[in-house]
Amino acid sequence: MTTSSITAEVPRQRGEGAEGPVLEVRDLHVEFKTREGVVKAVNGVNYSVSSGETLAVLGESGSGKSVTAQAIMGILDSPPGRVSKGEILFQGRDILQLPESERRKLRGPKMAMIFQDALSALNPVFSVGNQLGEMFRVHQGMSKKDAKAKSIELMERVKIPAARSRVNDYPHQFSGGMRQRIMIAMALALEPDLIIADEPTTALDVTVQAQVMDLLADLQREYNMGLILITHDLGVVADVADKIAVMYAGRIVEQAPIHELYKRPAHPYTRGLLDSIPRLDQKGQELYAIKGLPPNLLKTPSGCAFNPRCPKAQDICRTEVPALLPVTERDGTELAGRGSACHFREEQLHG
């Protein structure tokens, strides 16, 4: 496995204070035992987020982006899933070493998660006030009455109209956008240092997507939290993310500050993703699509997992797994914060 070679440390980002990043994932491996064999869902992922910073994690379904998030939160389905290797440093300590009771106390006050489909992620038989208030009752021992007042406050915070009269309503009585606001309110309740949002707008109408995303970005700035934004949609993240990690088959294939990635991708997969975004100035032309299917994690292709779909694949791509290495300018200066796991990353970047 060449995955550990990323100790070629991703260069430091702005905003990383003296105390270091809020979260740092080091060489994380996650696998699932299934009847057909062991599925290696995450194979050596490294990334970090600092306070006030937004990291976008991009990938198709099955790329391991959500599994990584669940491993960080400690909510993997285990069995069958388990972290087989790696460290997750949260505010400097490896939380994988903590007993479950300690980790539980982190969830909510320190780190929180927003799920994709709020309708199924909220319990259908309890009122939203009850579910929001639970955060305060459980973690802060607040009385029912106070917790409800807090819930109303939270709902107002995420701009739910008539919060006071709706606090006793059930999830199914809200619209999709409002439900996702409730999810966000719940994650924010105890003002955590890290929020992981797993495709927070995918299930929403396009018109509502922007509103919810703006709300999330505003609140993140306000509370100066670290935010990991998991998505499969490059369009969503452009305005809110600081940096981006592109995942494929359980590995990070490219890492970059967000705008540089759009300008000059250093991996053919990223290139393909960018080319498949419909653009107004190319109206009438056929839309680009990455050929082939996402890899089967039971038997990932040898060499670079992307090679069967890659238009530029050479022999070396079928035999050697490319490590995530820094990319350089033509004159040899390293590009800050950039890395690519492609044997031909320089050609891709400059070509």
Next chain:
Amino acid sequence: MSELTKSTAGAGPAQTAPAAPAEPAIARVTQWGEIRHRFLANKLAVIGLVLVALLFLVAIFAPLLSPHDPYAQDLTNTLQGPGGDHLLGTDALGRDQLSRILYGSRIAVVVGLASIFLACVIGIAVGALAGYFGRGTDSVLMRIADVFFAFPLLIGAIVIIIVMGRGVTPVIISLAVFSWPTVSRLLRSSILSVREADYVLAARALGANTRRIILRHILPNSIAAVMAYAAFNVGGAIVAEASLSFLGVGVSPEVPEWGNMLAAAKDFMGVKDYLWTYPSIAIVLTVLGFVFVGDGLRDALDPKLR
């Protein structure tokens, strides 16, 4: 992540179905073929099928298998323990237990099948009409179904038997009369769910008439649920029939029937236990057979319900 768990969870039944690549010529796996395959892959279902098949064989060949006349009393040989000439002993009137158990399977099979068949016929007719026509017809028919559903099965059956007297036919009718509402409800809800399905709308758009739509398009798709119900409930009907006889309101007491035998054996509890153990085993195996087949059928028809 969710994609991942789903794919592994669904991998079981769905992926066992396609034929092995070794025989490409017979690739056309019909829906029924697939159902049969899933059914036979279920061990309990196969055990159930074997038990039911055995029951049928015993019922058909009872006269050949029985060593004695099940009605013949032998007052010099009463309450003999198992062994010798009477493999499973004799009862208080000297009748051969084994023969009576073997003959008892006939009542079980006849009452079980006939009452459920009758219940399904009434239930399908009422449910299909209610489900298809909806509105007024639906609410009238469903209120009628409610009335019969309101009688707990055994209690309702007893009322019918008071009117008709004891015997096999009254037992069959009494069980059917209070069982059909379940079938109707099942069928009706299943019809309601397919009535608005695209293929039915398509058939209607193509000008198919009502009768044709019910018979060709709706019933075949709704009948699956009823079939699973039927298989499962034959066992229940056999228990109900034996219960009636056990209470002394089923078939006549001299008839070789399991409930009758147990009722008579009750008085010898702890003294002549063979009198109740063997008929009990017969009825338990019978009921389990039908339950396993019913469960297997339900799972095979709708793997999602697992």
Next chain:
Amino acid sequence: MGRYVIRRLGQMVVVLFGATVVLFCCLFVLPGDPVGSLGGDKARDPAVVEQLRERYGLNDPLPVQYGNFVKNLAQGDLGEDFTQRRPVTEILQPKLVNTAELAITAIVIDIVIGLLAGLVAALFRYSFWDVLITLLTTMAVGFPSFVIGMVLQKAFVVELPWFPLISDGTVNSLILPAFTLAILDAALVARLMRGTMLEVLRADYVKTAIAKGLPRRTVLFKHVMRNSIIPVVTYLGISFGTLLGGALITEAIFNWDGIGLALVQAVQQQNNPIIIGVVSFGVAVFVLLNLIVDLLYAVLDPRIRLA
């Protein structure tokens, strides 16, 4: 909610009305003389029969008879029985208490054992306990209550003399009949509970609850339980019919002096007023219970729209 309750009450009245018609038709209209063997063989004297028919209003036109029948039933007046000439309500009341005692104990056993077994099986899926519980509950479905009753008698009366064979009115004598009545339903509740819970455990909102940092017991006993018991509640309502049937058998086996035993005896004696009393009561309770369960269902699951 209010309007729904009223509509359902209306439906209930219709159903009860229909049930009385069925009952009346069976016992009064169809051939067979309700006075039949009344008063033993001596009653065969035509004059006596006539007198009895007059006394029970059997000579009135049918609609009048039906009117009286329903009127009396609605007032809870079930008339006098044929054998003891005592008011039916007076005869049935103590028996009703006995049956209720038996049924309620059985339901409590159902719920406790069923929920617990289902819970354990679901939480420790594929473990030894899961396999054992699944096996036992699968087998239990094949055991009719009379077989269970006799097996229990053999085991705990004959072999281990812990309980009396015939009920003596003590709590001790309640245990075997209650278990006989409960085992089948407990098995079905356990199976249902296991199935639903496995589904609920996979639900996204459970993941949310864990991600919120809730303690395991809160996740389980609040978020999982509350969603898992909904189908169980519905099942218990429907199963009441089976429970009443099972009570007939159980009371016969253990000579439990309840309405089930009374019904069976009344059938043998053609004691129609008792039959009518027990059957009407059974139907009324069953219908009422189903209504309550439907309402409870709506309370437990806010997604159910009452329309």
